[in-house]
Amino acid sequence: MALPTYATPIQRTYYYAYLFFCAVVFFFLVAPLIAIVPISFSVSPFMVFTEGMLAWPPDPEAWSLRWYRNMIGDCSAEVVSSTVPCSTKWMKGTVNSFYIGIIATFIATVLGTMAALGLSRPHMPYKALIMSILISPMIVPLIITAAGMFFFYARINLVYTFTGVILAHVALATPFVVITVTATLVGFDMNMVKAAQSLGAKPMRTFFKVIMPLILPGIISGALFAFITSFDEVVIVMFMASIDQLTIPKQMWAGIRQEISPVILCMATCLVILSIVLLTTVELLRRRAERLRGIKAR
Amino acid sequence: MLLRSVDDSQINTVFPNTFEEYKKWDKEKDELPPEEVYRALFEELAYGDKIQVGRALTRMNYSKSGWKSLIKKTSRAIKKAVKKDELPDNYKDFLIEANEKWADPTYWYAMGQMVNNQTSIYYWNAIDRTFDQELNVVQQEEDRRVYVQTWLKTLKVSIYVTVFCLILGFPVAHLLANLPLRYSNLLMIFVLLPFWTSLLVRTTAWIVMLQQKGVINGVLVWLGILSDDGRIAMVYNETGTLIAMTQILLPFMILPLYSVMRVIPKSHMRAAQNLGAKPAMAFWRVYLPQTIPGMSAGGLLVFVLAIGYFITPELVGGKDGKLIGSWIAYHLKTTLNWGLTAALGAILLGFMLIFYWLYNKIVGIDNIKLG
DSSP: OOOOOOHHHHHEEEOOOOOOOOHHHHHHHHHHHHHHHHHHHSSSSSOOOOOHHSSOOGGGGGGSSHHHHHHHTOTTTTOOSSSOOOOOHHHHHHHHHHHHHHHHHHHHHHHHHHHHHHHHHOOTTHHHHHHHHHHHHHHHHHHHHHHHHHHHHHTTTTTHHHHHHHHHHHHHHHHHHHHHHHHOOOOOOOOHHHHHHHOOOOOOHHHIIIIIHHHHHHHHHHHHHHHHHHHOOOOOHHOOOOOOOOOOOHHHHHHHOOOOOOHHHHHHHHHHHHHHHHHHHHHHHHHHHHTTTTTTOO | OHHHHOHHHHHHHHHHHHHHHHHTTTTTTTTSOOHHHHHHHHHHHHHSSHHHHHHHHHHHHHHHTTTHHHHHHHHHHHHHHHTTTTOOOHHHHHHHHHHHGOOOOHHHHHHHTTTTBBBBBBHHHHEEEEOTTTTTTOOOOGOOOHHHHHHHHHHHHHHHHHHHHHHHHHHOOOOOOHSOOHHHHHHHHHHHHHHHHHHHHHHHHHHHSSSTSSHHHHHHHHHTSOOOTOOOSSSSSSHHHHHHHHHHHHHHHHHHHHHHHTSSSHHHHHHHHHOOHHHHIIIIIIOOOOOOOOHHHHHHHHHHHHHHOOOOHHHHHHTTTOHHHHHHHIIIIIIIOOOHHHHHHHHHHHHHHHHHHHHHHTTTTOOOOOO
């Protein structure tokens, strides 16, 4: 939407002011994420830009991989400083995060897909009610979900276990799968199911041979959403997990509260990269799905 | 959780007989409860399960401080007497002798709050009220009032964040909706990247940006706008919370707005101007009304998310930035006052359901789109 050639000077001013404002907002959105990347390569044990880092030409002394080595559990003398102890917690957290995340994603994807399939049937009774109950974990504040789950799981002895944390994450992640899969099913031609069945396919076979290949992009992006939800979740982990179930977010939380160290920024940088990868995958899948269904890209 | 917020049976299982007798006490006639109450209390303290009594004590302390030490001292005296096999003739005199507080009717009145299996005390506590002797609802003492203030602050912060998100999000959504797809898809990454990035990463990033020696202060000093010792404190106070929460929730405003603006035909604005409206007028009368669904969807979403926010205010907000979520976490994790936790949670949930219902009315819950 460029300016027409006949625009008056005032309109031009407004237009450029508007563009400038938008640029500022975009900057506001991403600047913090970009700012942390260079600091994570700093030598200094504080989360600031040091003089050496800003000097021109760059001072190689000011940059290092020190905190990254600390993060992966390297404890040699040049890595540890007086304020930043060496710890193996980050790696343990990473393993746990992936373990919990992957299992929770798998369960949530299966459950969510089934729910979405059922909900998109035209004759499903109480559709709106079921949908709002399924979606509610997304809207209800996490702290409330966490408190409620804590009381409930305490009664059935699931607090401080992997099972408990995974189940809680499944409950949180399922709505994302339901939403994405439902969105893919909008353009789905139910006659194909009928055709498959009239040709003699059993329901399971129909699902795996006909439905699933078509809604796969939706399922995958739902699964990615589910994964990031579980991977990023801190409130529930804080209440329901003991030290054995330490995850990356919990360790980051503890790190920010106790010893503010650049190691946190190293992990943060890794997470930003992870999110870029996931975002790109989801975007590509979405476009592919829209192309396949013959809907013009938005 | 809702059950927990009114549940008061914990203590009833410990002192069943005492409470049974207590109910017979005619407060009008006698200043102190009758002998039977003292007797039942004596027996239950003497033979009760120690751990159970301990739990009950914690509950009793919520209604009036001083219970814990009172019961502990008394039960020591009772245990001594039982050991020596000297059951007193008059239980009332014995207990009052053991601790003169048993002659103080205010403690007995406080016990009255706990007699029933269900209680609303936690709800009243959650809005800074408590019971007086006659079980009337009164204001909490001055120095124990925190929740009303926190509720108001939570509300204030949420409203501010919603308004800021709207101001910042509207032009951006407009730009994205009107650019050719090639560019808008590219720019969309700027919105989606924060949306996909871990909440904690973004919160950490804001601490790095805003702290005393942080990026923003550094740039301002370098530009000469601030002197080196005039650095602004932007983090660990309400300003920090507002800035960080606005950035974190902004994508939730932009995305619904964008999807609404995308389908508004551009020809409407041109038609309005053709009919003689000034651009501002055309915008105000033609464009803006069509974006209302988007604005209300985004606004409600941001508001609902902001009101229950906990991680960011807790980390960036410092001492005075605490919102209601922090208190819930505090009581759940630290003081273990689960009744109050549940009551605060239930009130918040009530708010949320109202907004959820509104949201459903306005946009329909199945219209939520991701990315």
